[in-house]
Amino acid sequence: MTKPAENSLEDPRKRLLALSQERGASLASLSELLGRNPSYLQQFIRKGSPKKLEEQDRRTLARFFGVSEDELGAPKEKSYIDPTPPPSREGDWVEVPRLDIGASAGPGALPDSEAAFDAFRFSRRWLVEQGFEGAQLSAITVEGDSMEPLLNNGDEILVDRAPRPFRDGVHVVRMGDTLVVKRVASAGGGRFSLLSQNLAYPPVNVEAEDIEIVGRVIWKGGRI
Structure with missing residues (x-):
C-alpha cells in the first residue's frame, strides 16, 4: 500500500x-x-x-x-486563489520623473535644467520582479550615436541614482557641466575608462576626481 x-x-x-x-x-x-x-x-x-x-x-x-x-x-x-486581481491603489504604482535633460552618447552636451516635465508610471510589482525595489529612478533622453547599437539617439533610459558600491556597467556621468552616458570600467589607480559601444569613438581615460557617476542605467525604452 x-x-x-x-x-x-x-x-x-x-x-x-x-x-x-x-x-x-x-x-x-x-x-x-x-x-x-x-x-x-x-x-x-x-x-x-x-x-x-x-x-x-x-x-x-x-x-x-x-x-x-x-x-x-x-x-x-x-486556501484559495483570488480570481480577480487586487484593486489598484496609489501605492501600487511608482512615478518616475522624466527630466528635461539629455545624456550625450556623442561628444557631450550641456544640460539646460533638471526639472521634471512629465513622469512614467511603473507598477511597483514589476519593479520588484526586475530587482529594482529601492532604486531612486529618473528618466532622461539619450543624445548622439556613440552608444549604438545598445542605446540609440532619442532612447529614454532609467537611471538609478541610489548610492551603491561601484561596479562596471553603463552609467550616466557628469564631467563638469556635461552629462554623458558611457560604459564605465575601473582602470585602477583611481582612474576610469569611459567606453563607447560605437567603435568610431575611442576610449577616454579620466581621473576619478574629474567625474561624478550620477547613476547606473538599468532600463531603456525607444522606437523599434
Missing part, C-alpha cells in the same frame, strides 16, 4: 524558491515586499527559521505569484 505524501514544511520552501527563480524576483526583494529584513526569506528557505510563514506573509506572496496559498504551506481548507 502506498503511503500518502506528507505536506511537509520542506515543500513550501522549495516551491517558494522555484517561484522566485521563475519570476526573477530575489528573495531579498520579496522580503522587503513583506516589510521584512532582506534576509527573512533566505533564512526561511535555507535555515528553516521561521518554521512556517505567517498567514499575512503567505497571502501576500500567493497573490504576488498568482498561486494558491496551500502551495506555500496553508491548510487546503483555508
Whole structure:
C-alpha cells in the first residue's frame, strides 16, 4: 500500500524558491515586499527559521505569484486563489520623473535644467520582479550615436541614482557641466575608462576626481 505524501514544511520552501527563480524576483526583494529584513526569506528557505510563514506573509506572496496559498504551506481548507486581481491603489504604482535633460552618447552636451516635465508610471510589482525595489529612478533622453547599437539617439533610459558600491556597467556621468552616458570600467589607480559601444569613438581615460557617476542605467525604452 502506498503511503500518502506528507505536506511537509520542506515543500513550501522549495516551491517558494522555484517561484522566485521563475519570476526573477530575489528573495531579498520579496522580503522587503513583506516589510521584512532582506534576509527573512533566505533564512526561511535555507535555515528553516521561521518554521512556517505567517498567514499575512503567505497571502501576500500567493497573490504576488498568482498561486494558491496551500502551495506555500496553508491548510487546503483555508486556501484559495483570488480570481480577480487586487484593486489598484496609489501605492501600487511608482512615478518616475522624466527630466528635461539629455545624456550625450556623442561628444557631450550641456544640460539646460533638471526639472521634471512629465513622469512614467511603473507598477511597483514589476519593479520588484526586475530587482529594482529601492532604486531612486529618473528618466532622461539619450543624445548622439556613440552608444549604438545598445542605446540609440532619442532612447529614454532609467537611471538609478541610489548610492551603491561601484561596479562596471553603463552609467550616466557628469564631467563638469556635461552629462554623458558611457560604459564605465575601473582602470585602477583611481582612474576610469569611459567606453563607447560605437567603435568610431575611442576610449577616454579620466581621473576619478574629474567625474561624478550620477547613476547606473538599468532600463531603456525607444522606437523599434
